[in-house]
Amino acid sequence: MDKQLELLQGTLDMLILKAVSLGPLHGYGILLRIQQISKDRLEIQQGSLYPALYRLEHQGWIASEWGESENKRKAKYYRLTAAGRRRLQTEAERWNRMADVIAGILGTSPEEV
Amino acid sequence: MSTLASRLRSWFRRTLGRPQLESEMETEIRFHVDAYTEDLERQGVSRSEAVRRARIEFGAIENTKEECREATGATLLENFLQDLRYGARSMRRAPGFTAVAVIALALGIGANAAIFSVVNAVLIRPLAYKDSDRLVTILNNGDGPVAVANYIDWRDQSQSFETMAAADYWSANLTGVDTPERLLGLKVTQNLLPMLGVQPLLGRLFVEGEDRVGAEHEVILSYKLWQRRFSSDPKIVGKTVLLDGNSYAIVGVMPRGFRFSPFWATRAEMWAPNAFGDRVYSRGNNSLRIFARLKDGVSLEQARAEIAGVTARLEHQFPGTNREVVVTPLKEKVVGKIETPLLVLLGAVGFVLLIACANVAHMLLAQATARQKEIAVRTALGARRFRMVRQFLTENLLLASLGGGVGLLLAIWGTRALVALSPANIPRLESVAIDGRVASFLLAVTGLTSVAFGLVPALQASAVNLSDTLKEGGRGASDGIRRNRLRSFLVASEFTLALILLIGAGLMIRSFLALRAVDPGFNPHNVLSMVVSVAGSKEAEPGRRAIFYRELLEKVRALPGVESAGGINHLPLAGDMWGWPFVIEGRPKPRPGESPSAVYRIATPGYLQAMRIPLLQGRDIAGADDVNAPGVVLINEEAARTYWPKENPIGKHIAFTNEPNPPVWLTVIGVTKDAKEGDWAVKPYPEVYLAAFQNREYLESMAGHFEYITLIARTSGDLGMLASTIKDTVWAIDRNLPVSEVITMDQVVDMANEQPRFEMLLLGVFAGVALVMAAVGMYGVMSYSISRRTHEIGIRVSLGASRSGILVLVLRQGLLLALAGSAVGIVGALLLARLMSKLLFGVPPTDPLTFVGVAVLMLIIALIASYIPARRATRVDPIVALRYE
Numbered sequence: 001m002d003k004q005l006e007l008l009q010g011t012l013d014m015l016i017l018k019a020v021s022l023g024p025l026h027g028y029g030i031l032l033r034i035q036q037i038s039k040d041r042l043e044i045q046q047g048s049l050y051p052a053l054y055r056l057e058h059q060g061w062i063a064s065e066w067g068e069s070e071n072k073r074k075a076k077y078y079r080l081t082a083a084g085r086r087r088l089q090t091e092a093e094r095w096n097r098m099a100d101v102i103a104g105i106l107g108t109s110p111e112e113v
Numbered sequence: 114m115s116t117l118a119s120r121l122r123s124w125f126r127r128t129l130g131r132p133q134l135e136s137e138m139e140t141e142i143r144f145h146v147d148a149y150t151e152d153l154e155r156q157g158v159s160r161s162e163a164v165r166r167a168r169i170e171f172g173a174i175e176n177t178k179e180e181c182r183e184a185t186g187a188t189l190l191e192n193f194l195q196d197l198r199y200g201a202r203s204m205r206r207a208p209g210f211t212a213v214a215v216i217a218l219a220l221g222i223g224a225n226a227a228i229f230s231v232v233n234a235v236l237i238r239p240l241a242y243k244d245s246d247r248l249v250t251i252l253n254n255g256d257g258p259v260a261v262a263n264y265i266d267w268r269d270q271s272q273s274f275e276t277m278a279a280a281d282y283w284s285a286n287l288t289g290v291d292t293p294e295r296l297l298g299l300k301v302t303q304n305l306l307p308m309l310g311v312q313p314l315l316g317r318l319f320v321e322g323e324d325r326v327g328a329e330h331e332v333i334l335s336y337k338l339w340q341r342r343f344s345s346d347p348k349i350v351g352k353t354v355l356l357d358g359n360s361y362a363i364v365g366v367m368p369r370g371f372r373f374s375p376f377w378a379t380r381a382e383m384w385a386p387n388a389f390g391d392r393v394y395s396r397g398n399n400s401l402r403i404f405a406r407l408k409d410g411v412s413l414e415q416a417r418a419e420i421a422g423v424t425a426r427l428e429h430q431f432p433g434t435n436r437e438v439v440v441t442p443l444k445e446k447v448v449g450k451i452e453t454p455l456l457v458l459l460g461a462v463g464f465v466l467l468i469a470c471a472n473v474a475h476m477l478l479a480q481a482t483a484r485q486k487e488i489a490v491r492t493a494l495g496a497r498r499f500r501m502v503r504q505f506l507t508e509n510l511l512l513a514s515l516g517g518g519v520g521l522l523l524a525i526w527g528t529r530a531l532v533a534l535s536p537a538n539i540p541r542l543e544s545v546a547i548d549g550r551v552a553s554f555l556l557a558v559t560g561l562t563s564v565a566f567g568l569v570p571a572l573q574a575s576a577v578n579l580s581d582t583l584k585e586g587g588r589g590a591s592d593g594i595r596r597n598r599l600r601s602f603l604v605a606s607e608f609t610l611a612l613i614l615l616i617g618a619g620l621m622i623r624s625f626l627a628l629r630a631v632d633p634g635f636n637p638h639n640v641l642s643m644v645v646s647v648a649g650s651k652e653a654e655p656g657r658r659a660i661f662y663r664e665l666l667e668k669v670r671a672l673p674g675v676e677s678a679g680g681i682n683h684l685p686l687a688g689d690m691w692g693w694p695f696v697i698e699g700r701p702k703p704r705p706g707e708s709p710s711a712v713y714r715i716a717t718p719g720y721l722q723a724m725r726i727p728l729l730q731g732r733d734i735a736g737a738d739d740v741n742a743p744g745v746v747l748i749n750e751e752a753a754r755t756y757w758p759k760e761n762p763i764g765k766h767i768a769f770t771n772e773p774n775p776p777v778w779l780t781v782i783g784v785t786k787d788a789k790e791g792d793w794a795v796k797p798y799p800e801v802y803l804a805a806f807q808n809r810e811y812l813e814s815m816a817g818h819f820e821y822i823t824l825i826a827r828t829s830g831d832l833g834m835l836a837s838t839i840k841d842t843v844w845a846i847d848r849n850l851p852v853s854e855v856i857t858m859d860q861v862v863d864m865a866n867e868q869p870r871f872e873m874l875l876l877g878v879f880a881g882v883a884l885v886m887a888a889v890g891m892y893g894v895m896s897y898s899i900s901r902r903t904h905e906i907g908i909r910v911s912l913g914a915s916r917s918g919i920l921v922l923v924l925r926q927g928l929l930l931a932l933a934g935s936a937v938g939i940v941g942a943l944l945l946a947r948l949m950s951k952l953l954f955g956v957p958p959t960d961p962l963t964f965v966g967v968a969v970l971m972l973i974i975a976l977i978a979s980y981i982p983a984r985r986a987t988r989v990d991p992i993v994a995l996r997y998e
Contacts (some may be wrong), residue, residue: 059208
């Protein structure tokens, strides 16, 4: 397995929003989905997921309700709220712009300065 | 838009919803870990390995939970409340510990609050006058009264004062009413009451010109007097009362809280204008006390300097009249004598609280050891140290608050007891109350206390060595030298503090015993005294007074049970004490200020007999010593020693005289034993007794202080019965004569020793509490230490150590601690004793008996406190002890 990348500061929230935007998930499910989408290239400290979830819920971007998991156990499911959807959009746009800028800077050759 | 109500609702929901949040968090995290474990198992990992990896990869669960709580907006307050709930739970789990700790803290905090409320009322709160810190007294000869002419010169020649006023002590008979009464008051210059800045409740203050002869028959009543004698009559102003037979118009009533009855006149309850008349020229008859208000911007030092200049000039002009004139802030004068004892008591209760803190601290340390596993587990699960310390501090605050709450109740009850117990001469005690300042003090003390007893245990407890603690199954090696040293330090310091307190109390007890052992020079048992005042009645007539006194004494002597009776102008210890200069015949004229002087009493025949004051030489005053007989005088031993050191004083002549009058010579006829005069603890001054029935001034003067007699009767019967029969005897002669100050001489002696008794009692109680607490602390530490050493003792016993060997081992540990504590305590006690030396009588501050006695007592207590657990140690069964893990 390739060496996993450590998550950049502040990006976990965005990844969670993205993960739940595809459908309601419980906490462990969110972890699995992020890992699945990232093809296991990101290292996520499992315990750090929950404070982020509680924070996002507290801010009103995701909502939670108790449901039943695939193996018939009680689990808490998170889904994206309307505010969360808008938030994800702006975050994603910002991230892309930022990535462009950074890439542009890093791609600059000496002659161009 | 959140209203207060909605904010409260949301806060309650979050706070009260907290248990639900906790359980949901728990479920959610468990689901995560279980799901991951199952996935790992599905990948072929063994069950146990899967569980292990799932736990590790999840990370610190406690930490996660904590961050989740914070993420949901759990505020400091909510954490605090959570800690409180947790703390309350742990306290409920250890009710014994909680009860002991709360009692110790309540005693400490309660005693502090009670004493502080007295200190607050007496020392801290300003006097109840306008800008009272600008008020001063000015007195002659350091502490004495001032002549009228001097007052007028000081007033007119100084610039530092906005107002300078004067007051004379005054007593007057209230007659023309059902029960005549002798009332005490002050005659004041017109400017005195306005200077204090207090408005009357009814009527007005005196106005200018009313302190002139002819206009002075007006009186202002205190609230209490108005209630007591005039049934709070709202239309009292304008009515008249008979005082000493003169009609006085009542012009005002002062408000309820107002008192102006300073130091030498503490029972004054009415005020009249002081008309000086001819006294404006007098520099000899010192009777005034001067009160003044400093001008704005003038400092006390400037005023003192100016008065020093003025009086130096006057002294030069009129030698001997303006010596040692002292300007003192009024408050200092009022509270001066009680300041040191109160501060000593405040220090004492501070010590008691410190001991209580030390006790609770090592109880917490012991408890922390028991809770080590809990702490280690929480730490392992990711609880941060700061969070743990906060948890402990919250628990401590809870404990201290409980202690403070119970302490407040104790303080309320305690201040009441204090006021009831306290000597009458403590000024301003009537205003003792739990006010805002006392409440803040209580809060501050409670908060500080929680830190004092809790910070170190909290820091220690939270600093656990994880692997050691968990490995050893809760019997951590960290319970090692460092913590033991701390515990030893605590118990040793308890002994230090308790020893200091006990020595303080011991000195007070010794001093009090020494005081009580003093021979008053008279026999106070079975003696009744009361004041019969003739002022304003027909008995005061010059021709009539002597006849009345003789008749009264005869009738009293004839009462059943009365063994002897006599009269005196001022009762020793309780009454006034005048000093009077005299000249001795044939001796050169003394320099001003150096003339012989003596306490001046006027006695009837029978007085010495009734008081059982022994006559050492010569004869007593007799019935025949009347106005027609040659003048006679009795002197006390001290006078004989001082003024006739090498001669026999009998037959010598002295005269009390104001030049230029020709001297009236009195012959010394006898020498009496020294009897107590004004102050119990003071060695008697030279004293003289003049014969009442030949003293024209005493028989004829219309000045208030000559118009009464203090009747003394010694009986074999009941004193209470005698009081009423004597009153009836007086009233059978004249219904209008007030009889007052009915008191037994035993009570007089008790009153004279009231303050030292009060100080001894309080210090004794505090020292006793401190001793018990120190003993409990020692016992606790020793039992704890032995329970921790059971294993070691088991090994020793199984290796053949004898039971007495074990006993010695344990006792030595206790004794060493007590010795170390006591050694430091002795040094502290020496410092305290120096501070207390002003309060001590007849016992040196370094009294070896007290120091050695208390030290021995402390060691005995230490031995007993360690003996009980030590005996338990000797009973250790090695088999059980070795298995004890």
